[in-house]
Amino acid sequence: MDLSGESTRSGYSYSRTTFGMNERMSYNISISASNETTTLNPAAILRFTIKVFLRNEPRIPIHYRSSTPIPSQTFFQEGLCFLRTLLSSLSSHRLFSAEAIEDIVESVAFEVRDIFQVDDAGPSSSEYQPPEIPVCVVINVADNSMLAARQDPAALTLRMVPATTEAIETSVKKSTVVESGCYCSVCLEEVVVNGECYTLPCNHFFHKKCIVRWLYTSHTCPLCRYPLPVSKE
Structure with missing residues (x-):
C-alpha cells in the first residue's frame, strides 16, 4: 500500500x-x-x-x-x-x-x-x-x-502516480455549480448552488483544494479515471 x-x-x-x-x-x-x-x-x-x-x-x-x-x-x-x-x-x-x-x-x-x-x-x-x-x-x-476491466495491468499500476504540475495548472478549470444536491467527490461535502467549483476535462467537478491535492497523488479523475499527463522520468 x-x-x-x-x-x-x-x-x-x-x-x-x-x-x-x-x-x-x-x-x-x-x-x-x-x-x-x-x-x-x-x-x-x-x-x-x-x-x-x-x-x-x-x-x-x-x-x-x-x-x-x-x-x-x-x-x-x-x-x-x-x-x-x-x-x-x-x-x-x-x-x-x-x-x-x-x-x-x-x-x-x-x-x-x-x-x-x-x-x-x-x-x-x-x-x-x-x-x-x-x-x-x-x-x-x-x-x-472496475478499472482493471478497462485497462491493462501496466496502466493499473500507474493509478497513484501524480500528474505533472503543468497538467494540473492547465486542466483544472474554474466553474460554477448550477444544481442543488451536488457534492465534491473527494471530500463528499456539498457544493452550494452558484458556488465556486473546479472541473477536469471530463467535466467532473470538485473543490479546488480537494482536486489539486488529489492530483498531486494520482493523475486520474477520482470518479471516471480520466488521465492527466505524468512525468516521463
Whole structure:
C-alpha cells in the first residue's frame, strides 16, 4: 500500500486527508475535528461519525456509524480496538479485506492522535464537565476491479502516480455549480448552488483544494479515471 497525506488547520477546525490503495481498491480518508485546542483533558469525549462511500455512488454511504463516543484517554490507549469495532461490518463487503480494514484503522488512529494530545494534569474534579469533540471520518473508496476491466495491468499500476504540475495548472478549470444536491467527490461535502467549483476535462467537478491535492497523488479523475499527463522520468 502507498500512503501519503496532507493536513490543514483553519481557526479551531483541524483536517487531515490520507490516500491509500491495495489490489481491490484505492481510497482516501478525510478526518475533520473542531475544538478550541488540540490539548485535551483525559475525560474529554471524542464523538466519532464514520461514513464510507463508493465513488460511483457518492450520495449513499455503504457504511455509517454516528455519534459514537469515547474518552480521549481511552482512545489513546485503545483506539485501534475501538475503530476496528466501528468498521467491523465492512468485512462483509467484497472490497474490504482484513488487511485493508486494518490499514484504514491504523491510519485513522494515527491521524487523530497526531491532531490531539492528552494532558494528564487537566482538571479532574467531580464538577468538571468534559467537552465533546466531534470527529468526522469520511472514507471514499474506488473499486479497482472496475478499472482493471478497462485497462491493462501496466496502466493499473500507474493509478497513484501524480500528474505533472503543468497538467494540473492547465486542466483544472474554474466553474460554477448550477444544481442543488451536488457534492465534491473527494471530500463528499456539498457544493452550494452558484458556488465556486473546479472541473477536469471530463467535466467532473470538485473543490479546488480537494482536486489539486488529489492530483498531486494520482493523475486520474477520482470518479471516471480520466488521465492527466505524468512525468516521463
